[in-house]
Amino acid sequence: MIGPGGREHAIVRALLTDPYVTEVHAAPGNAGIAQIVPTYDIDANDPAAVLALAQRLESDLVVIGPEAPLAAGVADPLREAGIPVFGPSKEAARLEGSKAFAKQIMAAANVPTAMARVAVNAEEAAAALDIFGAPYVVKDDGLAAGKGVVVTEDRDEALAHAQSCFDAGGEVVIEEYLDGPEVSLFVISDGERAVPLVPAQDFKRIYDGDEGPNTGGMGAYTPLEWLPRGFVDEVMARVAMPTITEMANRGTPFVGVLFCGLAVTSRGLRVIEFNARFGDPETQAVLARLRTPLGGLLLAAAKGELDPSEQLNWSKRSAVTVVVASENYPGKPRTGDRVRGLKKANALEDVHVIHAGTALDEHRKVVSAGGRVLAVVALGEDLVEAREKAYDGVELIHLDGSQHRTDIGLKAANGEIVLPGQRNETAAKDLA
Numbered sequence: 001m002i003g004p005g006g007r008e009h010a011i012v013r014a015l016l017t018d019p020y021v022t023e024v025h026a027a028p029g030n031a032g033i034a035q036i037v038p039t040y041d042i043d044a045n046d047p048a049a050v051l052a053l054a055q056r057l058e059s060d061l062v063v064i065g066p067e068a069p070l071a072a073g074v075a076d077p078l079r080e081a082g083i084p085v086f087g088p089s090k091e092a093a094r095l096e097g098s099k100a101f102a103k104q105i106m107a108a109a110n111v112p113t114a115m116a117r118v119a120v121n122a123e124e125a126a127a128a129l130d131i132f133g134a135p136y137v138v139k140d141d142g143l144a145a146g147k148g149v150v151v152t153e154d155r156d157e158a159l160a161h162a163q164s165c166f167d168a169g170g171e172v173v174i175e176e177y178l179d180g181p182e183v184s185l186f187v188i189s190d191g192e193r194a195v196p197l198v199p200a201q202d203f204k205r206i207y208d209g210d211e212g213p214n215t216g217g218m219g220a221y222t223p224l225e226w227l228p229r230g231f232v233d234e235v236m237a238r239v240a241m242p243t244i245t246e247m248a249n250r251g252t253p254f255v256g257v258l259f260c261g262l263a264v265t266s267r268g269l270r271v272i273e274f275n276a277r278f279g280d281p282e283t284q285a286v287l288a289r290l291r292t293p294l295g296g297l298l299l300a301a302a303k304g305e306l307d308p309s310e311q312l313n314w315s316k317r318s319a320v321t322v323v324v325a326s327e328n329y330p331g332k333p334r335t336g337d338r339v340r341g342l343k344k345a346n347a348l349e350d351v352h353v354i355h356a357g358t359a360l361d362e363h364r365k366v367v368s369a370g371g372r373v374l375a376v377v378a379l380g381e382d383l384v385e386a387r388e389k390a391y392d393g394v395e396l397i398h399l400d401g402s403q404h405r406t407d408i409g410l411k412a413a414n415g416e417i418v419l420p421g422q423r424n425e426t427a428a429k430d431l432a
Helices: 006-016 047-057 067-071 075-080 099-109 122-132 155-167 231-249 282-289 294-302 342-347 383-396 420-431
Strands: 116-119 136-140 149-152 172-175 182-190 194-196 205-207 211-214 219-222 255-265 268-275 318-325 351-355 358-360 366-368 372-380
Touching: 006 282, 006 294, 006 351, 006 372, 047 075, 099 116, 099 172, 099 231, 099 268, 116 122, 122 136, 122 155, 122 172, 136 155, 149 155, 149 211, 155 172, 182 231, 182 282, 182 294, 194 231, 219 282, 219 383, 231 255, 231 268, 255 294, 282 318, 282 372, 318 383, 342 351, 342 383, 351 383, 372 383
Parallel strands: none
Antiparallel strands: 116 172, 136 149, 136 172, 182 194, 182 255, 205 211, 219 318, 255 268, 318 372, 351 372, 358 366
């Protein structure tokens, strides 16, 4: 398992429950991962270092978690050496590494997405903002750890974000704003065939009520009972398979997780973005419900042997993930503080704590080492119960200056999520 974060901890936990998995190793891992499997202090973005470790361990499968190693081409020498890899090649990972490239692929594959323009200077950015109007959506073209998007009513703020990207030598993608709730769907691909997981919804803004700047994600939940019937089938038919086919036709097959970030708008399904790996924190909630052995699924994808007719086995329970973040996140986070209460939180029924930005100090105590420090994951008979259990776990964890949202999954639990078309139906009934 390559990667140091929460998604990697969740994947490792799931792999350990697979009866056909005999050993799991992680590089570099974190404090939580190190408690359950051997870890190795290597540069996860160094293809040669990862290849050498995989060969030394005689790995049967290498799973690459984060976007940075994928963009660095870590998967390529592993495949050339004959080692099965779950994670796309450097070229295929451009689906996440470049928003402009992803738009090109979607256009070629006739995938529904937001109208957009690429801007390379302030003049082009200003013109694009005026074309689409407010709310303004400005995205860094490259990788930004989930924090490279600004959505604002303030034109000056939108221009300032674009200018910061230009000053750093980058480009921006400016899009029309998409109304309607957002949905995340992970699709496992072997380069030709694909199998969907279950939809989840995450919460990008730092504060309750979707206020404040974007983060890498402050929480998630699944299932989404408010989605229309046939939603996953529509995503597979109109988004995932056309994209996977287009990548294969270009000679750059996509092997790994195609993370479809979607909006259910008044004009139908639209793609917000693609990621080339499992998303964080949705992975924690989704894998908490997966009953099909994960290792076999990922190995089949890596070997080009996926069976799309196979029905994955899912718990009928609800899962909620609540992220505990450091003080000052998503700016420069405060780090090095002791994290207490982990044993008590993990001892709660149906609750487990996933480590993300953690490390061990000189006394072998867990300390914060990043912006998003932990994710508390809970299962419940319904969303209300899963929320209660997750927040019970959060209350037992103590980290000076920490912050978390209190409304993860709240609207869904209260039945308050309404799709754009349903608003019109409700208004019509009220008028009648």
